[in-house]
Amino acid sequence: xxxxxxxxxxxxxxxxxxxxxAAHDVTEAALALEAAARxxxxxxxxxxxxxPGVGTERRGLVIEAAGYRFVGPDNGLFTPFxxxxxxxxxxxxxxxxxxxxxxxxxxxxxxxxxAAHLARGVAPSAFGPPVADPVELRWPTPSELDGGLLGEVVxxxxxxxxxxxxxxxxxxxxDGLSVRVAGEWLSLxxxxxxxxxxxxxxxxxxxxxxxxxxxxxxxxxxLGAKRGTAVFVARGRRARTSSRPRxxxx
Amino acid sequence: xxxxxxxxxxxxxxxxxxxxxAAHDVTEAALALEAAARxxxxxxxxxxxxxPGVGTERRGLVIEAAGYRFVGPDNGLFTPFxxxxxxxxxxxxxxxxxxxxxxxxxxxxxxxxxAAHLARGVAPSAFGPPVADPVELRWPTPSELDGGLLGEVVxxxxxxxxxxxxxxxxxxxxDGLSVRVAGEWLSLxxxxxxxxxxxxxxxxxxxxxxxxxxxxxxxxxxLGAKRGTAVFVARGRRARTSSRPRxxxx
Amino acid sequence: xxxxxxxxxxxxxxxxxxxxxAAHDVTEAALALEAAARxxxxxxxxxxxxxPGVGTERRGLVIEAAGYRFVGPDNGLFTPFxxxxxxxxxxxxxxxxxxxxxxxxxxxxxxxxxAAHLARGVAPSAFGPPVADPVELRWPTPSELDGGLLGEVVxxxxxxxxxxxxxxxxxxxxDGLSVRVAGEWLSLxxxxxxxxxxxxxxxxxxxxxxxxxxxxxxxxxxLGAKRGTAVFVARGRRARTSSRPRxxxx
Numbered sequence: 001x002x003x004x005x006x007x008x009x010x011x012x013x014x015x016x017x018x019x020x021x022a023a024h025d026v027t028e029a030a031l032a033l034e035a036a037a038r039x040x041x042x043x044x045x046x047x048x049x050x051x052p053g054v055g056t057e058r059r060g061l062v063i064e065a066a067g068y069r070f071v072g073p074d075n076g077l078f079t080p081f082x083x084x085x086x087x088x089x090x091x092x093x094x095x096x097x098x099x100x101x102x103x104x105x106x107x108x109x110x111x112x113x114x115a116a117h118l119a120r121g122v123a124p125s126a127f128g129p130p131v132a133d134p135v136e137l138r139w140p141t142p143s144e145l146d147g148g149l150l151g152e153v154v155x156x157x158x159x160x161x162x163x164x165x166x167x168x169x170x171x172x173x174x175d176g177l178s179v180r181v182a183g184e185w186l187s188l189x190x191x192x193x194x195x196x197x198x199x200x201x202x203x204x205x206x207x208x209x210x211x212x213x214x215x216x217x218x219x220x221x222x223l224g225a226k227r228g229t230a231v232f233v234a235r236g237r238r239a240r241t242s243s244r245p246r247x248x249x250x
Numbered sequence: 251x252x253x254x255x256x257x258x259x260x261x262x263x264x265x266x267x268x269x270x271x272a273a274h275d276v277t278e279a280a281l282a283l284e285a286a287a288r289x290x291x292x293x294x295x296x297x298x299x300x301x302p303g304v305g306t307e308r309r310g311l312v313i314e315a316a317g318y319r320f321v322g323p324d325n326g327l328f329t330p331f332x333x334x335x336x337x338x339x340x341x342x343x344x345x346x347x348x349x350x351x352x353x354x355x356x357x358x359x360x361x362x363x364x365a366a367h368l369a370r371g372v373a374p375s376a377f378g379p380p381v382a383d384p385v386e387l388r389w390p391t392p393s394e395l396d397g398g399l400l401g402e403v404v405x406x407x408x409x410x411x412x413x414x415x416x417x418x419x420x421x422x423x424x425d426g427l428s429v430r431v432a433g434e435w436l437s438l439x440x441x442x443x444x445x446x447x448x449x450x451x452x453x454x455x456x457x458x459x460x461x462x463x464x465x466x467x468x469x470x471x472x473l474g475a476k477r478g479t480a481v482f483v484a485r486g487r488r489a490r491t492s493s494r495p496r497x498x499x500x
Numbered sequence: 501x502x503x504x505x506x507x508x509x510x511x512x513x514x515x516x517x518x519x520x521x522a523a524h525d526v527t528e529a530a531l532a533l534e535a536a537a538r539x540x541x542x543x544x545x546x547x548x549x550x551x552p553g554v555g556t557e558r559r560g561l562v563i564e565a566a567g568y569r570f571v572g573p574d575n576g577l578f579t580p581f582x583x584x585x586x587x588x589x590x591x592x593x594x595x596x597x598x599x600x601x602x603x604x605x606x607x608x609x610x611x612x613x614x615a616a617h618l619a620r621g622v623a624p625s626a627f628g629p630p631v632a633d634p635v636e637l638r639w640p641t642p643s644e645l646d647g648g649l650l651g652e653v654v655x656x657x658x659x660x661x662x663x664x665x666x667x668x669x670x671x672x673x674x675d676g677l678s679v680r681v682a683g684e685w686l687s688l689x690x691x692x693x694x695x696x697x698x699x700x701x702x703x704x705x706x707x708x709x710x711x712x713x714x715x716x717x718x719x720x721x722x723l724g725a726k727r728g729t730a731v732f733v734a735r736g737r738r739a740r741t742s743s744r745p746r747x748x749x750x
Contacts, residue, residue, distance in 0.1 A: 002265050003289030010291060014265065015502050015514065023409050024466045039503030039608065041510060052466050055441025103441040105456030108289065159523050191555025191603040206605030216524045216552050252515050253539030260541060264515065273659050274716045302716050305691025353691040355706030358539065 001108040004098060008116035020158070024052040026076050027137055031155050034080035035207045042067040047115045048077050055103030060091035060110050061131060062124045069124065071115045073106065076137035092128035140165035148234040153227055160218025164231045166210040171233065180232040181212055182223040251358040254348060258366035274302040276326050277387055281405050284330035285457045292317040297365045298327050305353030310341035310360050311381060312374045319374065321365045323356065326387035342378035390415035399483040403475055410468025414481045416460040421483065430482040431462050432473040501608040504598060508616035520658070524552040526576050527637055531655050534580035535707045542567040547615045548577050555603030560591035560610050561631060562624045569624065571615045573606065576637035592628035640665035648734040653725055660718025664731045666710040671733065680732040681712055682723040
């Protein structure tokens, strides 16, 4: 894929963001893109390819949103960027693909080349007709429940931290919140180092979401949590377990 | 290794292709190089280092083939590029190595620096004498058998797809082929999305080889297949298992 | 983090060295930096972020040493570069951070931006006050014992080779040394290919340290060795096991 891009646009600067998204996991890829894209300079072209529908009738897209261009399959991967203003076009123009398009690797044959042509100045509208109805994922958002907020684990990072569907904007740290996950009440702390060793805590993470972490350990393993595990934020301190050692489950 | 290259040729553009080849697996590296190299622009210098013989008498090579230059150990890694026209030279000139050459990391001390000097315009013939007899791997090719083609699994990709020794050019999709692997008859389909969920199918993959895949799953795990597992292509449809669910073995 | 850098210094060349340091393992990161940094051109800015204390009172540093600049947390990560001449400054100037600094990802919010501003020509002293007492790790060095040298395994590389605390400069190959690790006496060899198949040997590795390796296999697994496993170098040949096959323990 990098070769195909450089074959068309020799002078671009390629930046690897991640190759660690789980196979076929479009939601995890969309969350990674949401977390990373906005730190790049305006005008950056973001190519994202998690593409279980490659070679079927699913469309390819180029999208303008948030000062960036995005290129990839129309399978919901770009859902976070449809919240604001956006425009999208279908990738159908054969001149902007490789001559031989395989049915199994459009990253190399379609999306990489499209990004390279964009980098060379081709207008998004030259790739094909406008698209008004791109696929959007059900985007995990928390709901009000019983005086609190009910969300879920949406991602487990490489440290085993649990990233949740609860946005930082829904949390007021001064409220003395408690967070319930996997049967435990946790206190809200400021950073990893504020969690006593061997215990779990909740904090506002670098993705602007509530996270659950274990200090220098894996919250996923300690708590037995997975993607989809419920996370409940209660107003007021209820944490009981943060001042005594927890049994490790691993 | 990247530092050693940039120390000699500050302006080159470094592109990582893969760091996921299994340790010491020269055949897997050669297959990866065959799959990727031809998508890069003409003139690209491909450095490949899977080098179990580092520090022994095995030679280092610079090769011109297919419009590219290749640099690495003479252990068969470049076998796919000896099919057409090629020229090779041994890397012996001390001026084009680091001052201290270790016995265990020639990627950093010999091959990276050689590539950097090539990038700066040094001629391949300046590195040492011509080589007429580079090491070549036994290259897996299928054989005609019983009205069909008998090949083998040569690579398992990160999705668990089985890449075979059977080239796309040996397959005519309109023939209604059936593919036998690990005791199952599979139908030839166009792309991953055409395989019923939980089942396996055969298709022409992005490496221009016959592949065996499971939709959003691992064919290696479902079929219990490994590198070297036999794959037989029969002319005519014999698939029995593609219309009913299969038991999962994992 | 790459986006944050490019947002400030669009023209820098980003080079990934490793993303495989174990989580929170500052010593392993310091060893990796010691091994790699000196191969880069003078003037290179090395950003290293293994940062279990992120968001606490631990300082951030910019360091000048060995012709390079280093940026990262003040937790001992740069210990190898305090052996020679160095100068350090604390990263406190808000103008050289992102506008919003999270408590959990200073690589993106503080260290990456600082490196980008350095690349644009900002003087190290502009980031904050000089630091005279940076954190230093206990650095593993061998000790003389019983006519030999007692060291330890400090790193296990991706091949399973054991990198030790014993520097190459402490070894004279002509002395006929024997190396004891995990209950086995090993001979000193020149390179991996000199080790009989299925056996272990000791050699001077590419990090200028004594290494223990198994030919095309994992010394860590074969010998059951870990970080901290003792390694003893005896003057004179005592190896008994190198000429007969060893039982594999895995």
